[in-house]
Amino acid sequence: MHFFELQTTDGAARAGIVSTDHGDILTPVFMPVGTQGAVKAVEHRELLEAGAQIILGNTYHLYLRPGEEVLSHFGGHHRFINWQKPILTDSGGFQVFSLKELRRITEQGVEFRSHIDGSKHFFTPESVIETQRIIGSDILMPLDECAPFPSEYSYAKKSMEMTVRWAERNKSAFDNSLPRYGHKQRLFAIGQGGIYPDLRMQCIEQLVEMDFSGYAIGGLAVGEDAETMYDIAGRSAEALPADKPRYLMGVGTPENLLTAIGLGIDMFDCVMPTRNARNGTIFTTRGKINIRNRRNRLSDEPIDAGLDNYASQNFSLGYLRHLFIAGELTGLQLASLQNVTFYQQLMRTAREKILSGEYRQWARNFLDDFNRMTKERAGKEQLKK
């Protein structure tokens, strides 16, 4: 069986299946972020209820905590956290490069200090593969350099070129090592090049030449405007081979997702559903809601009448607001479950609409409705203030 099967296209939008030893992933797919082996405030069984097919882990975080000894002792991350479905691990490059003051990049790799205890560590393209062999993720990401936004052309070029050289080393380390736990692992590449289309194309061309299992588009959603992101994502998708999955890293809002799907992207991850939930921003089929707003105080409207999950159907906006105002942990739990379910449902529907050939029209209508309802809610909020 192929790792990726492209089932159908609808314009540039694609429906497919990614096959792993921990099960199939129907694309387009949104991957909830479980940085440290847990999706914040959402139990594993609730992720399954929500329809999550795969979760993310982060190599940087897992390397520091619980660390390779623990992961190895438990027989890998799946067993350690007791999650039976696929796991993708980011290499930690993005996190390390976010440390700024705490890291030093050389051709060899990147030296950094732990954000936890200041201890010194060194990541190389080879070492992150080794760490991800110990983690045992189904999909591994290579070490890349994620250039900051904005970056000058010359810096973006140098950085992209090093990312390509690192990609070769990542690939070589991967090809010369074996999985530890009896299930197959796959290595993706990450395209870089900042906001410069020619650099992006050069990068992709060389990465595709090396033949990875899938291709990520990195270095976006880091501060550039949405149009630029869509432009780079769209050009990248066009340049990538049709028979490999395409992953737009760290994206994004419902609008970002639906637009990028329309450009040919298959996979997404973002902390938005869970982080926004903890900040009191609730995604619902009736628009986005600031749950702390006083207008929800007497609202007996269910959290989301249009979604079928424990949180959305059983509790009112008024009660959820109370939980947030009172600082109750169950507020974070219900809001996170709602948002994760909303994102999964959005992707399931997107896939259905691609399969039925109605994607473009549906996506436009959905976003129009969603934005209108969000504005109406905000408008009512204004009036009631």
Next chain:
Amino acid sequence: MHFFELQTTDGAARAGIVSTDHGDILTPVFMPVGTQGAVKAVEHRELLEAGAQIILGNTYHLYLRPGEEVLSHFGGHHRFINWQKPILTDSGGFQVFSLKELRRITEQGVEFRSHIDGSKHFFTPESVIETQRIIGSDILMPLDECAPFPSEYSYAKKSMEMTVRWAERNKSAFDNSLPRYGHKQRLFAIGQGGIYPDLRMQCIEQLVEMDFSGYAIGGLAVGEDAETMYDIAGRSAEALPADKPRYLMGVGTPENLLTAIGLGIDMFDCVMPTRNARNGTIFTTRGKINIRNRRNRLSDEPIDAGLDNYASQNFSLGYLRHLFIAGELTGLQLASLQNVTFYQQLMRTAREKILSGEYRQWARNFLDDFNRMTKERAGKEQLKK
């Protein structure tokens, strides 16, 4: 049907049934604390999984947040929080008296400042009944004065006497008002008198004379030693009528519960299972565990092999430790679910043993084993440090 049916006694220990319009409560019972309408970090459905039969709410907190307007609008607390089983509300007396600097007690009632915004409020025996009518709890607690520990005899006496006068006013306000939501409510009394047996007996005698639906023993577990608590609780239980439920407020550890059941107590509440969970203290059938301890780092022992719930069976001590060390919210969730389930299971077993006439022997063995296993775990911790 009687509100309370005493099914059997085993020594002084009792098994019974408290009947409410929201369902029966098999006693002895431990009531998880949902101060503000949520048991911290535990979803309602998880409370049901754990076997919780009734939860607590707190009149002081609910009066301040969400407030009477919201509770009334939603048709009472059950509907507001969507909890179908019985609810008991403490009057808030204990919380108000804990405010110390922020309150002033007179014969009329107690003036206090909100811990949230400093606003001024006044609770009377009449007003807390009114508020609990609006809350719609199945079991209401009266406003009492919980004298601090230690209190001089003269203060404890004055305070107890006022509590008795207030009890009459509570009862009168209750008898002269109606439930708002179509289900029956019941008023308990609270015995006070500090650590002075004669005051306790005087108090109970007068409260029993007034004929309440149940009797609580208040003002214990506030700093006195365990022997004193058991002495007062035992004397109180003996003096109380057999045909009414007896509730020891704010207690306690597994040892406290089993000892007090042996003295004839039927009902308990305490923040211990949930608060300790959040501090990383896990109650298991294999002893008490400090989950943060390094000895759990490589432990693939399930959280509690002797308990059948989602947390205990599916996750290892090593993973739970990681979640605590990494500051993950799901750690608090799993630990809270474990502790709440442990407490419910403990009470279910206690009840079975009373019904089969084996209570005393079982309780002694259970506590011996539990304390031995707790010590062994601590001992191992010492060695591994």
